Amino acid sequence: MRSFTLDEDKIEMRLLREADAPELHRTVRANIEHLRTFLHWVTPDYSPEIAGEFIARNLKLAAERKSEGYGIFFEKKFVGTIGLVKLNWNSRSAEIGYWIAKDSEGRGIVTKACRTLIEYAHAELEMNRVEIRCALENKKSRAVPERLGFRLEGVLRQAIWRHTRFYDVAIYGLLAEEWRK
């Protein structure tokens, strides 16, 4: 099963397996308030079953080559997920999505994990375009593509509904030729 280690082995990324469900569930539960604004699947009734279903679906989608979702582990502890959430083999493009637990923010973990995934997407999967979509007002999330040299291509107005209202979405793109530079 595919995995990545980086940052002198402090960070590991690997596909989540069934046995990870309790830890995924516990981490999401501990971060409900932190995560729920921008992630539609974070709801007050988030249960171990939902965590298990997410992992099963994730493995199925990976087998079908439709997406690749990885758990992020920092010093062996599960702290969030990152994934190529939409693999378009026709237009050779992929979208990256991520979240991280509140107490693991500020260490650049997501940026590093993202850099690894971009390298993998371009070099191994031969993707031409990597895209990141963030709610316009989610400054911490937007900092990731901005640090990595993505270009802000537009702002999609009221593009997503999260719990109580619509949010504008910033769309960032990075092309293979730009990444190589």
Added chain:
Amino acid sequence: MFSLKVDDELELALPSESNLEKAFAVVMENYDHLHEWMPWVNEGFSLDSVREYYKQTLLKFATDGDEIGLNIVFRGEIVGGTGFHSIDRRDKSAEIGYWLARSATGKGLTTRAVGKLLEYGFEELVLNRIVIKCVPENIKSRAVPERLGFIEEGVEREAGWLHTRFVDHAVYSMLAREWREKLKDKNR
């Protein structure tokens, strides 16, 4: 069968097995015209691929899926296709696409058809946001959202693959509140 009447001479009709061959013939007669901008008009296009598409789109229509594919019927003849895809019920958004036979261009048919889809999308599907994506060099296609008052939000670079090359996608959108404003202005 489901159909949206645009005006006396134009309607948008759900496809059926009975007009499969007619629709296929229209594409084949316009192969070079459509090949220029339509990724699906390629060597893989066949009667079977249309049949498969009809099956999928009818199933999606029947099950409130993410797509509604319609034939553009002008004075009783199929002259093109349009409809919604990427319908997202949670975000209340969808995308509109369209194509037209060369002989039917220049009459504003696409603009009229899309105008009708806006009404259906905002009122019946209760959408909040409707998107049209065009390759920037496709001037005729861009004229449709521009005439209808869509806002251009940006350009997704190299987001599409057109036969032999990557193409950019200009993203246009209209929101429900903007559509209602336009309607009010029109009726004033």
